[in-house]
Amino acid sequence: MEKWECTVCGWVYDPKEGDPSQGVAPGTPFEDLPESWVCPECGAPKSMFEKLS
Amino acid sequence: MGGGIAGVTTARRLRNLAPKAQVTLVEAEPRPYYLRPGLIDVLSGDKSLDDISPYPLSWYEGQGIEYRPGSAAVGLQPALRRVFLSSGEELSYDRVLLATGAEAFRPPIPGADLPGVFTLRTAADVERIRARAEVAHAALVIGGGWLGLEAARALRACGLSVVVLERSLWPLFRQLDREGGEVLKGRLEGLGIRVIVGTSCRALEGRGQVERAVLESGEKIEAGLVVMAAGIRPRTALAAEADLAVDRGIVVDERMATSAPGVYACGDAAEWQGRVYGIIPAAREQAEVAAANMVEPGSAVYAGTVVQNRLKVAGVDLLCLGETQAQGGPGEEHRLVDPKGGSYRKLVVRQGSLVGAILLGDLSGEGAIRELIASGKPVGGLLPALLSPRD
Numbered sequence: 276m277e278k279w280e281c282t283v284c285g286w287v288y289d290p291k292e293g294d295p296s297q298g299v300a301p302g303t304p305f306e307d308l309p310e311s312w313v314c315p316e317c318g319a320p321k322s323m324f325e326k327l328s
Numbered sequence: 329m330g331g332g333i334a335g336v337t338t339a340r341r342l343r344n345l346a347p348k349a350q351v352t353l354v355e356a357e358p359r360p361y362y363l364r365p366g367l368i369d370v371l372s373g374d375k376s377l378d379d380i381s382p383y384p385l386s387w388y389e390g391q392g393i394e395y396r397p398g399s400a401a402v403g404l405q406p407a408l409r410r411v412f413l414s415s416g417e418e419l420s421y422d423r424v425l426l427a428t429g430a431e432a433f434r435p436p437i438p439g440a441d442l443p444g445v446f447t448l449r450t451a452a453d454v455e456r457i458r459a460r461a462e463v464a465h466a467a468l469v470i471g472g473g474w475l476g477l478e479a480a481r482a483l484r485a486c487g488l489s490v491v492v493l494e495r496s497l498w499p500l501f502r503q504l505d506r507e508g509g510e511v512l513k514g515r516l517e518g519l520g521i522r523v524i525v526g527t528s529c530r531a532l533e534g535r536g537q538v539e540r541a542v543l544e545s546g547e548k549i550e551a552g553l554v555v556m557a558a559g560i561r562p563r564t565a566l567a568a569e570a571d572l573a574v575d576r577g578i579v580v581d582e583r584m585a586t587s588a589p590g591v592y593a594c595g596d597a598a599e600w601q602g603r604v605y606g607i608i609p610a611a612r613e614q615a616e617v618a619a620a621n622m623v624e625p626g627s628a629v630y631a632g633t634v635v636q637n638r639l640k641v642a643g644v645d646l647l648c649l650g651e652t653q654a655q656g657g658p659g660e661e662h663r664l665v666d667p668k669g670g671s672y673r674k675l676v677v678r679q680g681s682l683v684g685a686i687l688l689g690d691l692s693g694e695g696a697i698r699e700l701i702a703s704g705k706p707v708g709g710l711l712p713a714l715l716s717p718r719d
Contacts, residue, residue: 311340318336318382
């Protein structure tokens, strides 16, 4: 599963870890995050993330 | 009240929890919500304000949120359930959230009101600093915490010569220990940023505008642009005037309720258990709790926010875990200092177990270190490998 990086603050979403602070279970791919999910560090929405190559 | 991360998160959540409720978001700044950490990249010229503004005005409309930028709440009457706006309007409410945020602290230094002296908190601040950076050659940043160092890097990217002044003995004093601070200082100097520690600014001087700073040490620093990065102060005036309990911030309980019925607060303006976090994750988590309780009182409880221990400053990665003993302590300290490579690593061991670590510039081995700290297993012969994981 691919990691995605916030283009505003550089925080990296790692599907292995999920995002417990927003109730996202480990193992959740970025594509499956709800539209209401935001970057936990800066509040940027999903659309402001880029896939890490 | 307040359209920063705390207010926007609460409004979104209210919309989800109570689709039929009327939600109004009042924001003092005239432009739509932007992501504050992105302001540094706007200052450096790497991004525009639009790049860090996630929601156009149409987004609020789509969400069914009545958005009122450019007007501030200037009065609150909890007994009448009314707020008064700077526009002269009066709004009534069933529940109100005070998410009025914080403002930059301006140290009371003589000359701090001279043109060319700025704080760095809002989009308007960044526009003013950028305009000044076009005509100034030398900048001084007062404060060597995260924001000060990031501002220094951004101003350097604008082509100015930059000096950072930190009154503690090393930059990033709260997170780093002395040796790590030295390594960071070296890296900043490698970027062309001079870091002066252990002294503060006695006065800012200039004829009609700032031209130089006079330090307590007596040294004079030429600077046509000064940025004060000396922390934030919660905006509490509205709450205090309405006789709400206020300490450093607006005092809230674990439901984000203030001392007045129907009035909630969260984010940088709020103080919970004596703490004003001043960080986005806390604002967001508090906002979720506030929204739930505004819809259904008593339905959610806030239990504190885990402060992220990983940050990037001036392009350098920093990770602080467990007992870092930044100012010394009882544990054995094992260090690897690489001033040339600009990396630093400290492992703190107590009774044979790893209890804390600082990793600067090189985060390799992070996973193993996290696991050992969490498990408390004896670190034994692993120590050399953890100290220099690349060998």
